[in-house]
Amino acid sequence: DVKVTQSSRYLVKRTGEKVFLECVQDMDHENMFWYRQDPGLGLRLIYFSYDVKMKEKGDIPEGYSVSREKKERFSLILESASTSQTSMYLCASSTPFGTGSGNTIYFGEGSWLTVV
Amino acid sequence: QKEVEQNSGPLSVPEGAIASLNCTYSDRGSQSFFWYRQYSGKSPELIMSIYSNGDKEDGRFTAQLNKASQYVSLLIRDSQPSDSATYLCAVNGVDSSYKLIFGSGTRLLVRP
Numbered sequence: 001d002v003k004v005t006q007s008s009r010y011l012v013k014r015t016g017e018k019v020f021l022e023c024v025q026d027m028d029h030e031n032m033f034w035y036r037q038d039p040g041l042g043l044r045l046i047y048f049s050y051d052v053k054m055k056e057k058g059d060i061p062e063g064y065s066v067s068r069e070k071k072e073r074f075s076l077i078l079e080s081a082s083t084s085q086t087s088m089y090l091c092a093s094s095t096p097f098g099t100g101s102g103n104t105i106y107f108g109e110g111s112w113l114t115v116v
Numbered sequence: 117q118k119e120v121e122q123n124s125g126p127l128s129v130p131e132g133a134i135a136s137l138n139c140t141y142s143d144r145g146s147q148s149f150f151w152y153r154q155y156s157g158k159s160p161e162l163i164m165s166i167y168s169n170g171d172k173e174d175g176r177f178t179a180q181l182n183k184a185s186q187y188v189s190l191l192i193r194d195s196q197p198s199d200s201a202t203y204l205c206a207v208n209g210v211d212s213s214y215k216l217i218f219g220s221g222t223r224l225l226v227r228p
Contacts, residue, residue: 033215042220043160043204058215090159094216104150105206105216107159 003027004108006091012114019078021111023091032074033058033092033105034066043090049074050096081115088112119143120207122219130227135192137222139205142186148208149181150216151190155201164190195226 007022025032034046035058045058047066055066063085067075074093078085091108119142129135137151148167152160166172166179166188178191188207192199202221 040220043218045215048215103148104162104165107161110159 004091004093004106006089006108006111008111009109010112012116013078013081015082015115017078017081017115019081019113019115021076021078021089021091021113023074023076023108024072025074025091025093025106026072027093027106028071029093029095029106030071031094031096032068033094034064034074034076035090035092036060036087037090037110038087046076046089078113081113083115086113086115119217120205120219122203122205122222124220125223126225127222128225128227129195131195131197133195133226135195135199135224135226137190137192137203137205137224139188139190139207139219140186141188141205141207141217143207143217144183144186146207148216149179149188150206151177151179151188152204152206152218153201154204154221160204192224195224197226197228200224200226 003026005024013019031050033048035043037043044060046064049055049068052071065077089111092105094105095103121140151164153163154160164179166181172179176193180189202223204221205219206216
């Protein structure tokens with residue numbers, strides 16, 4: 001069964017703290033993603049990675065960085081947390097998309113981050 | 117113009133009715149189309165994928181794709197209260213094989 005695991009489900013952090021969100025997938029997928037989801041704004045892509053040590057900015061990378069040292073693990077880092085980063089964070093993985101490839105994105109259960 | 121557009125709803129239907137959810141996309145070269153269901157407080161889960169023009173049926177769900185009109189829809193037959201959720205349409209980005217572009221979702225309410 002497809003499995004994307006986010007280690008922290010609920011976190012409360014203080015403004016200015018450095019925050020690490022960890023994600024592990026067991027499907028040997030090349031692609032991994034970090035999204036945030038806020039009411040009325042839908043899913044917004046923060047960063048994605050298509051290979052180990054490779055990363056690309058998504059739509060809202062400001063204030064975030066990522067690390068992918070191993071294929072199965074993709075970490076999201078908030079360098080200095082702010083209240084505007086209070087949100088649900090979703091990790092996901094997939095194989096590369098192609099015509100009729102049958103590939104899709106599988107999501108983890110989400111991490112609810114509150115910054116106070 | 118948003119790349120993937122959905123009516124935010126809520127779409128309210130009585131139990132047993134057909135719910136029709138619609139999505140339009142802007143990139144004419146898109147090839148892969150997906151519908152996700154998301155319950156409140158949960159992560160999205162895949163319910164349907166479609167790649168060719170026409171209909172694709174899976175149980176009570178039917179996905180319909182019309183690439184000429186850049187339109188994809190999801191029909192839910194015999195709607196149940198447990199179908200009440202937000203439905204996200206997703207389309208692969210032609211400029212990259214890595215990304216799906218999501219709509220902001222349509223909230224469906226099925227009244228008992």
